[in-house]
Amino acid sequence: MADDIILEARNLVREYRTKEGIFGKEHVNRALKGISFSLERGKTLAVVGESGCGKSTLARILTLIDPATAGELLIEGNPIDISKEKLSKDMRSKVQIVFQNPYGSLNPRQRVGDVLTEPLMINTTMSPAERRDKAMEMLVKVGLGPEHFNRYPHMFSGGQRQRIAIGRALVLNPSLLILDEPVSALDLSVQAQILNLLADLQDEFNLTYLFISHDLSVVRYIADKVMVMYYGEVVEYGTRDEVFGNPQHEYTQTLFNATPQADIAHIKARLAASH
Amino acid sequence: MALLEIENLTVEFDTVDGRFRALDGVSYSVDAGEVLAVVGESGSGKSVAMLAVMGLLANNGHLWADKLEFEGYDLLTMSAKKRREIIGKDISMIFQEPIxxxxxxxxxxxxxxxxxxxxxxxxxxxxxxxxxxxxxxxxxxxxxxxxxxxxxxxxxxxxxxxxxxxxxxCKPKLLIADEPTTALDVTIQKQILDLLLDLQKESGMGLIMITHDMAVVAETADRVVVQYKGKKMEESDVLSLFESPKNPYTKALLSALPENATGDRLPTVSDFHLGDEGAA
Incomplete structure (x- = not known):
């Protein structure tokens, strides 16, 4: 059972220190106030919360971009502290991220082929031909074709760009993928395509997802477990059915009540109330 | 008389690849005290019609219409001075990105x-x-x-x-809200939508909600216009739209909502064959 836990966070804390002017008083902002959770291989954990709740700070710590101020982070059972030791390339490949805005996260001057082969160039010892083959293979996996290899990001639609970003994240065969609002910039029908693609890829590669989102309808669709954050704290953590069926914390209930609903009974109730 | 009447409005833009038709013969109208939602995905031309009403089309834009009237005033032939008196006073607009x-x-x-x-x-x-x-x-x-x-x-x-x-x-008679809550958190979204609806009820103004979010439509609209690639696909009251959508595109859009998912996969728009029927 313990082998199945791919990621464990114990009491993660992250502080940002700012000063007003050089002689000003130091101001400490605790973005994460002791977060603990664990993530099983092949499952999806959704992190829900509004702006400023620390979702993205958490994503930066988990992708090993920023160190935590305190607390422990274990990936496949190994404790990791990037503020003390340098990361091995192997470790780098384990966790990858897909960002929210596919228009901002791809370099406009880089061809799609280079976007996909760059991580391989840095982190592996593959030959150029092998890298190219791997990138081609990845393009097909994410639903694009080899003919897209030499094109630039501006020649693609938002949904296609998000496919490229997913391909870039998967090209190193990571076991954990952090998805930071991957569909919130996309149209409804494109959102459905990307969610389907993520589900297919998860089955194929036994991937583990940490899915950050503010959209509860998407979370309900994709998540196995749900974690609700509010001002740097976890206020609710449980399986999807527990959280959606019987939310305990007041904030979770507020969040559910605020979410617009598209079912017919709800529309009828609204129309009846207004007349 | 309707507050705003749009009949057969077409908007084209000059681009390096020639003329691009962003809006193709779209008609709809709004009455005072009514909430009309215009729904569509990016590129459906939902904002362009409103920009045309406001006179905010870029210089490379061209428009034709059989009728474009606000309270009986013809917006097509109106002088710039008269337009400035109306825009911002009787018609005003809220944009997507507040900051x-x-x-x-x-x-x-x-x-x-x-x-x-x-x-x-x-x-x-x-x-x-x-x-x-x-x-x-x-x-x-x-x-x-x-x-x-x-x-x-x-x-x-x-x-x-x-x-x-x-x-x-200035207590407008018509308020156009172009994706007013897209950039906001859900709890803030609820506050803003409630606020808009309260103001609308209080003052009896007409409200046009431009959005891509079907759930927002369900929460706010009286009547709905669905647009796709510059054309109007369907117009109906909100309940019949959700209960029995007639146009294949509307059906596709509704079934792509994650909350309507049945089974493991979400149907996407391409699963529905939007042939001539969809574009008609």
Missing amino acids: ASLNPCFTVGAQIDETLKEHTTMSRGERKTRAIELLDSVGMPESAKALKKYPHQMSGGQCQRVMIAMAIA
């Missing part, structure tokens, strides 16, 4: 004051009182202090409240 649509160089107070100065004969003191009153009505905490703040000192939700305050400053 980007406020001027970062001026205080919130100055920006609300500008609208009042342009369209009313109030004195300076009266305008200030009215501005505070407006900020109160949109639920801004410490409204008198907020007047002196710059947009960067406020959150996205607060900026959107300021935008709404500016838009309703």
